[in-house]
Structures are given as structure tokens and as C-alpha cells.
Amino acid sequence: MREQLSWKVGGQQGEGIESTGEIFASALNRLGYYLYGYRHFSSRIKGGHTNNKIRVSTKPLNSISDDLDILVAFDQETIDVNIHELREEGIVIADAKFNPELPEGSEAKLYAVPFTEIATELGTSLMKNMVAVGASSAILGLSPETYQDVVEDLFLRKGQAVVEKNMDAIRAGANHFIAEAGTISSNLQLAEADGKKRMFMIGNDAIGMGAVAAGARFMPAYPITPASEIMEYLIKKLPEFGGTVIQTEDEIAACTMAIGANYAGVRSLTASAGPGLSLMAEAIGLSGMTETPVVIVDTQRGGPSTGLPTKQEQSDLMAMVYSTHGDIPKIVMLPSTVEEAFYDTVEAFNLAEEYQCPVIIVTDLALSLGKQTVEPLDYSRIEIRRGKLDIHAELPERENSAYFKRYEVTEDGVSTRVIPGMKNGIHHVTGVEHDETGKPSESPENRKAQMDKRLRKLSNLPKTFKSPIYVNAVHDEADLLVVGVNSTRGTIEEAMPRLEADGVKVNLAQIRLLHPFPKDELKVLMDKAKKVVVVENNATAQLANIIKMNVGSEKIENVLKYDGNPFLPAELHQVCKELV
Incomplete structure (x- = not known):
């Protein structure tokens, strides 16, 4: 048997x-x-x-x-x-x-x-x-x-x-x-x-479930492989909770509508793949400048352009961190299992509102569409945190119709947020640089104050993020530290016992927070290894290069696959063995 x-x-x-x-x-x-x-x-x-x-x-x-x-x-x-x-x-x-x-x-x-x-x-x-x-x-x-x-x-x-x-x-x-x-x-x-x-579902369904559990009630989106199942799931489920899904004319409209819904106080998300995220880049900048929360899902597939729309790849990593013009605070999360996709989606909405910035959940095709067994979800773990927003707040009266300081400079970089129609909460919202009340301002002093305010929001996020790195490390001194993202985790974990049987000491670090990058946490693990093997489905070693920019490069070896197929445990075992 x-x-x-x-x-x-x-x-x-x-x-x-x-x-x-x-x-x-x-x-x-x-x-x-x-x-x-x-x-x-x-x-x-x-x-x-x-x-x-x-x-x-x-x-x-x-x-x-x-x-x-x-x-x-x-x-x-x-x-x-x-x-x-x-x-x-x-x-x-x-x-x-x-x-x-x-x-x-x-x-x-x-x-x-x-x-x-x-x-x-x-x-x-x-x-x-x-x-x-x-x-x-x-x-x-x-x-x-x-x-x-x-x-x-x-x-x-x-x-x-x-x-x-x-x-x-x-x-x-x-x-x-x-x-x-x-x-x-x-x-x-x-x-x-x-x-x-037990449950048996794809990552996209888990993201849809997570959105519902997080209190999201609106999704504007444009269909695209391999993201469409999120939209299809929520088309069926959101109406049961008073929500709705709108199929937009393109991804630009989808992202701006999601931003608008969040501005009005309704938790909203959109989802796409690499081509759609390229179109959303300007709108993501709008979210950052106006400090309006929004959750965006990127289901990576083979690129560039139309590329390999139904094949595995992890080549959007640099784009998700750096594609937006200008400097804005942005959070980029990377679940590595279907279960994590559910919980991370809930957390994405909390972080978006707490830090008042765009949060991007990045998956890959194998995680988005690969169907996995999932243990029963623990709904007691779910909490809703809306940050500095209280739609029932009694805002103080202002003399001479003074505007509310929506973008007030604060020590933690996060200002009090209100929704349209709140008494004494009137303020400007604009994509150009603005002062504390939202009125356009090109003053050098104001520009520096507002830019510094926005960028210090995330200064402590890697330390407070619950699990910026998934770690499977039993060795204080390892021959190899294998680093991956998204769906590579299961393959790496299956290859590890085979390497151990060959006498190779292996630790695993699966990156779950790409930006801001958890450099201090990863450096501790890298210092304990003779070599660092970065496993990724792209041709240009995007994850490895992000690690080099944040931590260093002297120990890094690249293991790349970009033929449209996921890694197999046997091939990963063989190539890691050769690198020792």
C-alpha cells in the first residue's frame, strides 16, 4: 500500500x-x-x-x-x-x-x-x-x-x-x-x-475568503489570468454581505475605483497580474500621495507583455517595489501557502488602513491556481484594525471655517483620517503636493515636511510585522541557507531532507515581506550560513538583487528557472547539492 x-x-x-x-x-x-x-x-x-x-x-x-x-x-x-x-x-x-x-x-x-x-x-x-x-x-x-x-x-x-x-x-x-x-x-x-x-482550494479562493473576512465589500476589477478567480469568487460571495463586484473597462479604472471606495470608508480591493499592475502604477502613486488605503493583488505570470499568461513565473518583484514614480510608502506582502494567502489578505486590509498606504499582495501562478489541502481556518485569529479612523468621531469645531488637518505632520507619520461628510472634517484631497489641510503647496519646507512624514510611516514595520520571514532553521551553522518566495516554499522544504541525508546542513528562509525589506532578520540567518542559495522563477535574479541591495551579496548563489514551469524537489535537491 x-x-x-x-x-x-x-x-x-x-x-x-x-x-x-x-x-x-x-x-x-x-x-x-x-x-x-x-x-x-x-x-x-x-x-x-x-x-x-x-x-x-x-x-x-x-x-x-x-x-x-x-x-x-x-x-x-x-x-x-x-x-x-x-x-x-x-x-x-x-x-x-x-x-x-x-x-x-x-x-x-x-x-x-x-x-x-x-x-x-x-x-x-x-x-x-x-x-x-x-x-x-x-x-x-x-x-x-x-x-x-x-x-x-x-x-x-x-x-x-x-x-x-x-x-x-x-x-x-x-x-x-x-x-x-x-x-x-x-x-x-x-x-x-x-x-x-479539510478544505481543498486554490490560493485565489483563499484571498477572496480573506477579503470577505476582513470586511471588504467592494471589488472593481478587470478579468485577467491568473487573477480572475478572485473576482469570480467575490461575485458570488460579496452580495451575501451587502457588497458588490464591478467589472471595469480596464485596470486603471479598477484601481482608481478601489481607491475611491476606500476614501469613502469602504474596504475595497482589486486584483490583476503583471500587465494590469503596470497600468495601475500611476494610481498606486495616487494612493500613496493622498494617503488613501488600498489593497491590490498581483498574481504573477510569465512576462513580459502578454508573455506566458498561463505559466509560472516570479518576475514582478522589482516592479512591485519600484515601479511607482516618486517616493511613497508601500507595503508588499508575499504569502507562501494557500493558508497564508487567507490570513495575509486579512492583515493587508489592516495594514493599509493603519499606515494609510497601498498594500500589494504578491502571489504566483502556482500559488494562485494550484489547489491544496488546507486545515480548517481559525477565524478567532481575525481582527479588524482601522488605524486612525473613527467614523463616529466628534471632530472639534473650527473657527472661520478652517479646514481639517487631514495631513497633519505627526511623529509616527500617520494622520487622523476622516471620510466625506463628517462634520468639521472638510479638507482638500489632491495628487499634487499639499499642506496639512490638503491644499496644494510647492513650498520647499512643506514639501520636505510632508515627504518625511509619509516615508517615516513604515520605519518600524519589519520589526512589528508578525512574520516577515517564514523560517525553517534547525542549524546554528548551516552549509546552505535557501531563500525563496511564494510557492517555492513547499518544494524547498521537500528538498531539504534529501540534502540532509547527503550530509548537507540546510536552513530555509521564505521571504513574506518584500517591502519594507526585513534586512535585519534575514542578516541574522545569512550570517549563520556558509552559502545563501536564492531560488526564484525569473531570469534576472530579482529577489537575489533585492537581498543584495538590503543585506549584502558575498555569499549569494542564484538558482533560476524561467521556462514557465515550477521547480521540482528533485531538481532543486540536485542543484543545491552541487553548490555545496
């Missing part, structure tokens, strides 16, 4: 590949297995190879697997493209319709199952994915009834007859496979899971 295995389904985009993986994984999640999923898909709506790789385990996991145990193929291209991942004892289940063949030299076992033919006999060829799920369940030694609840959730709204047809397709797939293949070796059957209920 296996403690874990890896399963992949592939075919042409638009023929149900994603739903096949979803049904397969959801049923196993309900049995209590831990799962990690990664989708490889084309930037086309229909056509082009796509696959969904699901890793299943009786123990927690946070990375894609190095290899593959079971490949479900709806076309020959799926076999040709993915066969190199298959273990020697692996199995390929392929639709007999296309007369599948394994490449010469492959030691995998091929089973041709008439997915399409069986589904057509049951009523429609569209159910071929359910036949494939049934054949997969036979390999794993699972009863087709395992999928009953999942199928009901998906199809009961269409009637019980539709549910039964799909269940019949799953049973037919299992029965056909057993009849043709006989008994499958138990080395591809999973050990029993613990049966506990």
Missing part, C-alpha cells in the same frame, strides 16, 4: 480535463487525503494541450511531485508530452478511440479503455471523463461510490437522472478496467486516510 502517489489527466483544452481532475481530487479530499494539484494549460479558450497533475498523500504536502504513477490520456499528445515523468512501474490509461501507443523503450503499462465509446453508449460522449475517473478508481482500489457525494454536488441541480447517468459512467469505467486488467498490484493502492475534513 502506498503512502502517496501522483496522478495526471491530460488532453485538449475544452474537453473536460479540469473537471476530471476536480472530481477525482475532491472525492479523495473527502476521504481525508492530503492533495496538491497543479494545472498546465494553454492560453487559448479551446484547444492546445492541457493537463492536471494531482499528488495524493496520507501526510501533508506542499509541492508538485517529481514523477508520475498514473497517466490518464485523452489523446496521443498527452502520452508523448508526459511519458517522461512516468515511473518504470507506472500505468497509462488511454482512450481506445485514438489507438494509443507508448514510445519505444517505455516500460510503463498501457491500458486502452474505450472512454468515449462507453460514454456514448450511456447517453453522451461528454461523460468520457467520468469513465476515466472510474477506471482510475479501480487502480486505486476505491469503490465507485466514493464519488457519489461529489457527483451529486456537481449535477443534482440538473436532476437525479443526470446524477445517476454520471455515476453509471464511473461504474462502467471501473468495471471495464477490472474486466480487462484483472487485479492491479497493491503498490498503486493508497493506504487508508485519516478521514478528517
Whole structure:
């Protein structure tokens, strides 16, 4: 019996590949297995190879697997493209319709199952994915009834007859496979899971949930891969709480509308990817100059320009810190798991209002769209902090209609904030330099006072930020300190025991606050290591260069990958071993 295995389904985009993986994984999640999923898909709506790789385990996991145990193929291209991942004892289940063949030299076992033919006999060829799920369940030694609840959730709204047809397709797939293949070796059957209920979701859903929990009630946004699921989640959920989502004409409008809503006192966010964040740069500066809070999500993807819109990359790091013209306070956060994405989103809203500045949550495609098992969330951890805003405040009267000092110079750099319509709270709001009441001013003395005020807001943030760096460090003196961001954490943590088995002492530092950079905290860890290995999905070592600017460079080695794919534990293990 296996403690874990890896399963992949592939075919042409638009023929149900994603739903096949979803049904397969959801049923196993309900049995209590831990799962990690990664989708490889084309930037086309229909056509082009796509696959969904699901890793299943009786123990927690946070990375894609190095290899593959079971490949479900709806076309020959799926076999040709993915066969190199298959273990020697692996199995390929392929639709007999296309007369599948394994490449010469492959030691995998091929089973041709008439997915399409069986589904057509049951009523429609569209159910071929359910036949494939049934054949997969036979390999794993699972009863087709395992999928009953999942199928009901998906199809009961269409009637019980539709549910039964799909269940019949799953049973037919299992029965056909057993009849043709006989008994499958138990080395591809999973050990029993613990049966506990856990969530199974993508990072974008966690961000959406975090926004709702934080009290956000408005999201203007423009659809873009891989951020759209945040918008789609909130379209369904915000109306239940009196909120709404507006699809804007572009990302410029989305960002300025979000700023306007926050100015009015409503917590608001927008989300996009690199191209959209480029368009938002000027508006982000407006947020900084007017000291209006706003939360923005950047789901990194392959660039530049349209680039690789459906592929993994981490090449927006410099842009998120430095793209805005002029000097403004800005907070850039980097969750590394789906769970962190939820809690960090809540905290982002608190920080935006406490420091009255833009807060950018940066993820990557693997974290945004990769589906992971998540332990039940602890809602008692959630707190709402609105900083120097009290919409019920009784503001003191002012003589001669004097304006409220919205931008009053304060020791901590944060001024009292009011919302439109508050009695005795009238003031100017403008994107040009202004005095304490908001009136435009080009006075050199005022300019310096206001600039210094804004920039000292964040002077202590790295020290007060709850977890600026996620640390997994057991060695006082390490051979390697491996540093990463976002989704690389799980891969690094899986490679670490392999390196330790080779006699390499390894510590991990996962950066979770990119700006202001936690230089003091990272320097302590770097001082304890002989070498610092910075792992990132871009071509120009952006994270490493930010570290060099803040901490130093003499120990740093770069490990870069920018072909559109995430790091695998095995390749990271090998390259780190070579660097010792």
C-alpha cells in the first residue's frame, strides 16, 4: 500500500480535463487525503494541450511531485508530452478511440479503455471523463461510490437522472478496467486516510475568503489570468454581505475605483497580474500621495507583455517595489501557502488602513491556481484594525471655517483620517503636493515636511510585522541557507531532507515581506550560513538583487528557472547539492 502517489489527466483544452481532475481530487479530499494539484494549460479558450497533475498523500504536502504513477490520456499528445515523468512501474490509461501507443523503450503499462465509446453508449460522449475517473478508481482500489457525494454536488441541480447517468459512467469505467486488467498490484493502492475534513482550494479562493473576512465589500476589477478567480469568487460571495463586484473597462479604472471606495470608508480591493499592475502604477502613486488605503493583488505570470499568461513565473518583484514614480510608502506582502494567502489578505486590509498606504499582495501562478489541502481556518485569529479612523468621531469645531488637518505632520507619520461628510472634517484631497489641510503647496519646507512624514510611516514595520520571514532553521551553522518566495516554499522544504541525508546542513528562509525589506532578520540567518542559495522563477535574479541591495551579496548563489514551469524537489535537491 502506498503512502502517496501522483496522478495526471491530460488532453485538449475544452474537453473536460479540469473537471476530471476536480472530481477525482475532491472525492479523495473527502476521504481525508492530503492533495496538491497543479494545472498546465494553454492560453487559448479551446484547444492546445492541457493537463492536471494531482499528488495524493496520507501526510501533508506542499509541492508538485517529481514523477508520475498514473497517466490518464485523452489523446496521443498527452502520452508523448508526459511519458517522461512516468515511473518504470507506472500505468497509462488511454482512450481506445485514438489507438494509443507508448514510445519505444517505455516500460510503463498501457491500458486502452474505450472512454468515449462507453460514454456514448450511456447517453453522451461528454461523460468520457467520468469513465476515466472510474477506471482510475479501480487502480486505486476505491469503490465507485466514493464519488457519489461529489457527483451529486456537481449535477443534482440538473436532476437525479443526470446524477445517476454520471455515476453509471464511473461504474462502467471501473468495471471495464477490472474486466480487462484483472487485479492491479497493491503498490498503486493508497493506504487508508485519516478521514478528517479539510478544505481543498486554490490560493485565489483563499484571498477572496480573506477579503470577505476582513470586511471588504467592494471589488472593481478587470478579468485577467491568473487573477480572475478572485473576482469570480467575490461575485458570488460579496452580495451575501451587502457588497458588490464591478467589472471595469480596464485596470486603471479598477484601481482608481478601489481607491475611491476606500476614501469613502469602504474596504475595497482589486486584483490583476503583471500587465494590469503596470497600468495601475500611476494610481498606486495616487494612493500613496493622498494617503488613501488600498489593497491590490498581483498574481504573477510569465512576462513580459502578454508573455506566458498561463505559466509560472516570479518576475514582478522589482516592479512591485519600484515601479511607482516618486517616493511613497508601500507595503508588499508575499504569502507562501494557500493558508497564508487567507490570513495575509486579512492583515493587508489592516495594514493599509493603519499606515494609510497601498498594500500589494504578491502571489504566483502556482500559488494562485494550484489547489491544496488546507486545515480548517481559525477565524478567532481575525481582527479588524482601522488605524486612525473613527467614523463616529466628534471632530472639534473650527473657527472661520478652517479646514481639517487631514495631513497633519505627526511623529509616527500617520494622520487622523476622516471620510466625506463628517462634520468639521472638510479638507482638500489632491495628487499634487499639499499642506496639512490638503491644499496644494510647492513650498520647499512643506514639501520636505510632508515627504518625511509619509516615508517615516513604515520605519518600524519589519520589526512589528508578525512574520516577515517564514523560517525553517534547525542549524546554528548551516552549509546552505535557501531563500525563496511564494510557492517555492513547499518544494524547498521537500528538498531539504534529501540534502540532509547527503550530509548537507540546510536552513530555509521564505521571504513574506518584500517591502519594507526585513534586512535585519534575514542578516541574522545569512550570517549563520556558509552559502545563501536564492531560488526564484525569473531570469534576472530579482529577489537575489533585492537581498543584495538590503543585506549584502558575498555569499549569494542564484538558482533560476524561467521556462514557465515550477521547480521540482528533485531538481532543486540536485542543484543545491552541487553548490555545496
